[in-house]
Amino acid sequence: MTKLILTTALLALTAGGAFAQQTVRMGTEGAYPPYNFINDAGEVDGFEREVGDELCKRAELTCEWVTTDWDSIIPNLQSGNYDTIIAGMSITEERDKVLDFTQNYFPPAVSAYAALTADADVKSGVVSAQVGTIQAAHVAESGATVLEFATPDESVAAVRNGEADAVFADKDYLVPIVDESNGEFSWAGEDVQLGGGIGIGMRESDTELRAKFDAAIQTMKDDGTLNTLITKWFGPEAQTF
Known part of the structure; x- marks a missing residue:
């Protein structure tokens, strides 16, 4: 019985650790500064790189960044090539028919x-x-x-x-x-x-992941971190929350 209890506890800890380290592939274009671009080191950079990394930290997720052409960004999400779209994509009724969006992390542009x-x-x-x-x-x-x-x-x-x-x-x-x-x-x-602000797009089936990012975005709004990053990348005259 003791062995069974210890084994169950070990499995629970392992499962919890695996959940905390869940890897989420963040899809972006890498060609739309200052939202997202490729820096001199060949890495994704910009406002959305900083926002995305901070969101993953708060949601206890591990982020991997994937770049793709804009005209195939939605099909590649639906095909499973990555898990999110964080690429300056405005929330619209038309897109909301094929995607789910988090709350906006950038005001209507x-x-x-x-x-x-x-x-x-x-x-x-x-x-x-x-x-x-x-x-x-x-x-x-x-x-x-x-x-x-x-x-x-x-x-x-x-x-x-x-x-x-x-x-x-x-x-x-x-x-x-x-x-x-x-x-x-x-x-x-x-x-x-135009639009309802910029949000993270994801597959309609990923409701749990959307909830995690929604919660993380809200904490960034509440503590002012999101406004700080908006001002950093878009200047002191930029619209904030």
Whole structure:
């Protein structure tokens, strides 16, 4: 009997240890600074890398980072190539039909137009955007002609080479491009707020994992850590919780 009790206790401790060390594969694009990018060491970096690592620490999970192209990021999640999407993905009704989202870890983002001239035609001209984004969907419904590209860099390049009159993207992504362009780029049109904020996307069946991340996000909101990271990566004027 004593041997049985000791064996049961050992199994319980082993199971508890395994649960605490559960590995979660965090899927991201690695091409959308300052949300996520690949640094000089070849590692995932940026706001979402810091947020994701802190969330995993608080949820007692081990994180592994996986990069993938944006246009296949949802199919690869559903195929089991990773367990979460943490890639600047805004919460929308359309995406919520195929994914589950945590509560947002970033407020509803402001999107903006950048062009070579401030009077660029963003209402009926040609506007570039990254494929599969809420920005591309907005342009398609705005009356302008949307020109979609696989990466955000390509959507910016389309303006430089004359394929598009303007690019429409998260303003946080465009700010350094406009600021560091030496006058090449200007803001055009009006800013637009889209989506319900940025959340972690995951498979609908992973309810327990979603609950863990939801709880961890809430603690980061409650103690101010999330606002600190937002300000660090997006500046003191960034919208916070």
